[in-house]
Amino acid sequence: MDLNDFTKPLQLNDTTQLQAIFDPALRCFRAQLWKAGAPAGLLGLAEVFTHPDDVLDAVDEFHTAHGESPLTKEQTGRFAGMLIMAKGGPDAEMLRLAIEEPDKFLFF
Structure with a gap:
């Protein structure tokens, strides 16, 4: 996974993003x-939706209402990162650091 995965649309299938x-x-x-x-x-x-978690809680129902399957765990994780990067700021910088320099980032 690299930082570009969080800055472009999530490809759900051949025609859906x-x-x-x-x-x-x-x-x-x-x-x-x-x-x-x-x-x-x-x-x-x-x-x-003032927090990324709010969107994640509602996105599967939204997809179902539009004839799409719920997100997989991997897609949900990637979309969570996309929401963080869309906002920017300190959370996005921490995500960037965790991806680009994991040896300098502490995981608990």
């Missing part, structure tokens, strides 16, 4: 579903 979004003006997270290169749904339009 999930994009992590952070709106700095509203300070909230969103998830945008794309199918065949076109927007197919936006999670967080009516809801207010």
Whole structure:
């Protein structure tokens, strides 16, 4: 895994992608579903997700409502990283350090 995995859309299958979004003006997270290169749904339009965990708790139901399978554990982990990187700041810097320089990062 490298840092680029968290800065581009999550490829769910040949035609479907999930994009992590952070709106700095509203300070909230969103998830945008794309199918065949076109927007197919936006999670967080009516809801207010102030933490990445809030999006992760709702994303599987959102996918099911749009005819997609729930995320696998690996996809969920990658999407969590994407949400952190979308916001930026100290959490994103810690994630970057853990990925790029794991010998300098303490894991508990």
